[in-house]
Amino acid sequence: xxxxxxxxxxxxxxxxxxxxxxxxxxxxxxxxxxxxxxxxxxxxxxxxxxxxxxxxxxxxxxxxxxxxxxxxxxxxxxxxxxxxxxxxxxxxxxxxxxxxxxxxxxxxxxxxxxxxxxxxxxxxxxxxxxxxxxxxxxxxxxxxxxxxxxxxxxxxxxxxxxxxxxxxxxxxxxxxxxxxxxxxxxxxxxxxxxxxxxxxxxxxxxxxxxxxxxxxxxxxxxxxxxxxxxxxxxxxxxxxxxxxxxxxxxxxxxxxxxxxxxxxxxxxxxxxxxxxxxxxxxxxxxxxxxxxxxxxxxxxxxxxxxxxxxxxxxxxxxxxxxxxxxxxxxxxxxxxxxxxxxxxxxxxxxxxxxxxxxx
Ligand SMILES: [Zn+2]
Ligand SMILES: [Zn+2]
Numbered sequence: 001x002x003x004x005x006x007x008x009x010x011x012x013x014x015x016x017x018x019x020x021x022x023x024x025x026x027x028x029x030x031x032x033x034x035x036x037x038x039x040x041x042x043x044x045x046x047x048x049x050x051x052x053x054x055x056x057x058x059x060x061x062x063x064x065x066x067x068x069x070x071x072x073x074x075x076x077x078x079x080x081x082x083x084x085x086x087x088x089x090x091x092x093x094x095x096x097x098x099x100x101x102x103x104x105x106x107x108x109x110x111x112x113x114x115x116x117x118x119x120x121x122x123x124x125x126x127x128x129x130x131x132x133x134x135x136x137x138x139x140x141x142x143x144x145x146x147x148x149x150x151x152x153x154x155x156x157x158x159x160x161x162x163x164x165x166x167x168x169x170x171x172x173x174x175x176x177x178x179x180x181x182x183x184x185x186x187x188x189x190x191x192x193x194x195x196x197x198x199x200x201x202x203x204x205x206x207x208x209x210x211x212x213x214x215x216x217x218x219x220x221x222x223x224x225x226x227x228x229x230x231x232x233x234x235x236x237x238x239x240x241x242x243x244x245x246x247x248x249x250x251x252x253x254x255x256x257x258x259x260x261x262x263x264x265x266x267x268x269x270x271x272x273x274x275x276x277x278x279x280x281x282x283x284x285x286x287x288x289x290x291x292x293x294x295x296x297x298x299x300x301x302x303x304x305x306x307x308x309x310x311x312x313x314x315x316x317x318x319x320x321x322x323x324x325x326x327x328x329x330x331x332x333x334x335x336x337x338x339x340x341x342x343x344x345x346x347x348x349x350x351x352x353x354x355x356x357x358x359x
Pocket of ligand 1: 041042043061
């Protein structure tokens with residue numbers, strides 16, 4: 001196993017190239033995994049479309065795999081030694097020396113962080129490949145048997161970010177209502193967590209209908225089809241009609257940043273907003289909105305504990321929520337372009353890339 005097959009973005013919006021990449025030389029604390037499952041995130045689509053990043057790179061930053069090699073002793077996030085054969089996910093490796101790593105203990109803000117899914121193929125830091133390098137400096141979460149590889153992979157971006165958002169907004173009281181904007185993985189996972197945290201009512205606005213079905217199945221009290229409700233005032237009225245005219249106590253913006261203004265319209269005065277979705281152009285806040293006191297938490301990435309929270313949520317709530325419904329299509333490595341295209345056109349919710357070629 002001197003090489004790994006990888007799907008590589010060599011130019012924006014074009015077919016990915018299958019390349020044979022030499023396995024990296026492991027240093028102290030480095031881990032090599034055999035990829036079991038890689039799921040794609042909206043950010044992969046944005047990178048493929050050229051919104052950020054510099055080709056060539058291997059996409060995929062939601063990756064679960066089995067350890068095939070590790071150098072020197074490494075422990076998981078709970079301090080238990082890791083060994084070959086363990087199934088794991090990893091946070092992005094941070095430097096451990098900067099202000100954010102040492103003083104604030106917010107390693108996700110480390111300016112020296114090594115991101116997955118956007119690095120040169122030679123570093124093997126992307127999920128759309130047979131093998132993945134998890135360098136020293138990342139925190140490792142071991143995957144319990146009851147969590148499948150695709151769902152564990154989805155915890156490595158989508159669900160851990162949602163967990164970070166719920167931590168930021170604080171406890172949800174039993175009388176509080178939650179409105180969720182966006183029916184993608186962030187929005188759907190937010191439905192499950194809001195339900196689990198004891199919200200009185202959970203509402204979701206999104207599209208298409210197939211995603212709304214998942215929201216209903218996971219406990220949303222009511223859903224609104226965005227495609228059939230193009231006028232913003234109608235959507236605001238829909239939320240207010242369900243919250244005694246006040247607006248929701250909490251709004252989770254799980255769509256795109258430009259929807260933030262809509263979130264402010266839908267939250268009650270002095271309510272809380274978690275803004276998780278990115279992209280979609282600038283967020284415009286109207287002058288009258290400045291007279292409405294609201295708390296907005298911008299949620300970007302997550303700390304190592306949120307990865308652990310996400311995996312534990314999948315394990316302990318597996319009988320309450322049919323999480324497998326979030327994984328939409330399954331593709332082999334050579335079909336990664338098709339998966340990205342279908343993400344871009346919203347035909348996919350959370351596609352799974354398997355580390356092998358089509359027969
Ligand atoms: Zn992501
Ligand atoms: Zn740092």
